[in-house]
Amino acid sequence: MERGATFPFVAGSAYLPPVTELLEKALQAVRQLPADSQDEIARAMLALIGNVGEPEExxxxxxxxxxxxxxxxxxxxxxxxxxxxxxxxxxxx
Known part of the structure; x- marks a missing residue:
């Protein structure tokens, strides 16, 4: 890799960009929820930023x-x- 190049952001790596303290606190709370609740929250977050993904059934x-x-x-x-x-x-x- 050439000098000054950035590392790709890979989930689970130490090279993820930082998030705010409040968002980190929210993510920690969401991790404690069942998978279906996590997915519902993820869909809401994606809708808020305009990246809706798959339509709801x-x-x-x-x-x-x-x-x-x-x-x-x-x-x-x-x-x-x-x-x-x-x-x-x-x-x-």
């Missing part, structure tokens, strides 16, 4: 509502803020 019972929502979005039919607020208020009771 849709419960077959929810598929008609999802397809209806997508069709409405394609037609630019969106709910008004007041309608959304009213829907969330139903869950507060």
């Amino acid at each position: 849709i419960d077959p019972g929810h598929l008609p509502a999802v397809l209806e929502g997508l069709a409405q979005a394609n037609l630019r039919q969106f709910s008004f803020d007041a309608e959304v607020e009213a829907a969330f208020r139903r869950f507060e009771r």
Whole structure:
């Protein structure tokens, strides 16, 4: 390797870039969770940074509502803020 070249970052190696103390604390906590919970958190993190990866599976019972929502979005039919607020208020009771 030529002088001044950087080492590739390989998982499990000592050459990983540093992370913040808070992120390291969060990762330590996540490591204690079951694998399915770790995967759920990983998907959320990737979605937050725009690297979603594989799409989530849709419960077959929810598929008609999802397809209806997508069709409405394609037609630019969106709910008004007041309608959304009213829907969330139903869950507060």
